[in-house]
Structures are given as C-alpha cells and as structure tokens.
Amino acid sequence: MSRLVRATTLFALILASLAPAAADTWPDRPIKIIVSQAAGGTPDIICRIISDKLSDLLGQRVVVENRPGGANVVGAQAAAHAAPDGYTLFFATAAALVSNPHTYKTLPYDPVKDFVAVSMVAKNPFLILANPSVPANNLSELVAYDKANPGKLTFATDGQRNFSGILATWLNKVSGANILQVPYATMPQGVQDTLAGRTQLTILAIPSAAPHVSRGALKPLAISWTKRLPLYPQVQSISETFPGVELTGWFVIAAPADTPADIVTRLNQEMDKVLKTPEMVQKLADLGFYTEGAETPQATSAFVKAQYELWAKIVRDIGLQPE
Numbered sequence: 001m002s003r004l005v006r007a008t009t010l011f012a013l014i015l016a017s018l019a020p021a022a023a024d025t026w027p028d029r030p031i032k033i034i035v036s037q038a039a040g041g042t043p044d045i046i047c048r049i050i051s052d053k054l055s056d057l058l059g060q061r062v063v064v065e066n067r068p069g070g071a072n073v074v075g076a077q078a079a080a081h082a083a084p085d086g087y088t089l090f091f092a093t094a095a096a097l098v099s100n101p102h103t104y105k106t107l108p109y110d111p112v113k114d115f116v117a118v119s120m121v122a123k124n125p126f127l128i129l130a131n132p133s134v135p136a137n138n139l140s141e142l143v144a145y146d147k148a149n150p151g152k153l154t155f156a157t158d159g160q161r162n163f164s165g166i167l168a169t170w171l172n173k174v175s176g177a178n179i180l181q182v183p184y185a186t187m188p189q190g191v192q193d194t195l196a197g198r199t200q201l202t203i204l205a206i207p208s209a210a211p212h213v214s215r216g217a218l219k220p221l222a223i224s225w226t227k228r229l230p231l232y233p234q235v236q237s238i239s240e241t242f243p244g245v246e247l248t249g250w251f252v253i254a255a256p257a258d259t260p261a262d263i264v265t266r267l268n269q270e271m272d273k274v275l276k277t278p279e280m281v282q283k284l285a286d287l288g289f290y291t292e293g294a295e296t297p298q299a300t301s302a303f304v305k306a307q308y309e310l311w312a313k314i315v316r317d318i319g320l321q322p323e
Helices: 002-024 042-058 073-080 094-103 139-148 163-175 187-196 206-214 261-275 278-286 297-318
Strands: 031-035 062-066 088-093 115-124 126-130 154-157 180-183 201-205 219-223 249-256
Touching: 031 042, 031 073, 042 062, 042 088, 042 115, 042 249, 042 261, 042 278, 073 088, 073 094, 073 249, 088 094, 088 115, 094 249, 094 297, 115 261, 115 297, 126 163, 126 206, 139 163, 139 219, 154 163, 154 187, 163 180, 163 201, 163 297, 187 201, 187 206, 201 206, 206 219, 249 261, 249 297, 261 278, 261 297
Parallel strands: 031 062, 031 088, 154 180, 154 201
Antiparallel strands: 088 249, 115 249, 126 201, 126 219
C-alpha cells in the first residue's frame, strides 16, 4: 500500500511539473492565426503585417490561415474549437464576436464562452459622406434639412443587415430623421450613384473615402467615432452630435477559452511591442485603422463586452430581427 501511495504521489508531482513547463517553453513550434476572411482583404493584410513582426519577437513562425465564409462564422468556429494551447489564435472581427450573435438566430460557437481576449489590435471608424449638392456640413444640419425637406435624401448602403445599413438606420433612430435607405449589392455602385447625385449620402471606410474627399467629390459630415481624426480635424465625431454614439469596425486577437494565462500575458506583451512601433502605427493608419497598443487582456475583454452590449441595444433599437 505504501508503494502505491508513493507511486501515486510521484505521478501527481510529475503531472504538476509538466503543466508549467509547457507554458514556460512556449512557443516551441509555429503558431497559427486564423483569419475569418479571404486572403487579400484588409483583415488578412493587417494580420500578415502583424504576424511577421510577432514571429521575430517570439522566435517561432506565426502563420496566417484564411478560413473565410459564412460572414466570419467559419473561421470563428474553427478558432473556437481549436486546442487551448497557445498555438491557435483568432484574428477576431467585430462581426464575429459582437454583431453576429445579435443578427443570427444560432451560431456554431459561443463568442462569450469560447474565447479569451488576448489583445486589442486597432479600430476603423467610418465617414458619413454627402454629395456636395446637399446643403449640410455636419449631422445637425443634415437632420434639420431632412426634417424640413422630407423625402429628398437617400442613403446608399450595403443593405439593412450590413454595417453601413445598420449605421444609417440607427442614425435615423437616434436623430428622428427619416432618410430613405437604398441598398446595393456592391458598395462601389452605391458610391458611384452618390457621386452622380442619384443618391445623396453614403458611408465608407477612410481609405475608400479619401480619394473622393480630397478632390471634393464627396464631403464628410461626421466620423463614426467618439473623437476626431488628425487626418480630418474639421470633421466632427458622431458623438459630438449624439453623445455616446459610435459604431466602428475593429480587430482583436483572441484565443480559445482555457488558454493558459501566462501564454495570454506573453502574447499581449509582444503584441503591444508590435503595435507601438511608429512603422506599425503608420501602416495601420494607411489602411484606415488606428491603434493605441494592445491594452491589457482585461481591458480588451471589457471592450468586447461593452461592444457586445452596444450591438444588442442597436439591434433592439432598430428592430432588426435575427435570421
């Protein structure tokens, strides 16, 4: 019996010693980051820029695996069900973690329970744009014009269930305006109609909007953030007109739930180094994204939670029914 007790104790000590050793030696093989969109898109480009720098700091290759499909669902499901060992990460979009849960009736993953936040990456606000013929230079003037001239304004969007459509609908809700939304299968066609004056308003990411703004073909009325951008200091943030209102895209790094805390901490620290280099800040800004570093895992988790609750409110406020 004493031999059995000693053997059991020894076995327990061996197991106990193995767990921290695995974390202490991490990483000892390549790390995979799943991107839930196709190669060549903005999320893929940003993730590859980051993964190159992260490889240098971790001393192991960090590879990008594209798993597009199902409005980010395919990639999110793959990441959620991966082993929680620090060797599979998720380049998570706002859609995957906070809007899909409120616009889909069911998902094959739980965005709250299946992931742990590792680090913030960057946010991308959008510009609300008008054809120069619209006699308004900010949101207050736009709403006043719409109320005085009902039926004269139309919004070119990518559909009522997509980002620009949801933002346009929410603007009507919070402002009391009644601007008609015209959905387009492709936003380039919607932009062309706004440039031509067939529609009067549209919403674009900053890199897409910049050429039209610089030549005066479209004028920015507001940015969908809580603060103004250095690139467009004259353009009011949406929250200056409607306090507390913002709707931006963003990326975070997440890992499968139960990934060891010390691995999450190490990843967060290395991500912070990557994101705070002037080169990375500039590269992200060129793509319309803005970063203030990785923050902490706890702060990133709190941000995602707040965004989750915000999207629940938005969907409820505009009466969007999950499908």
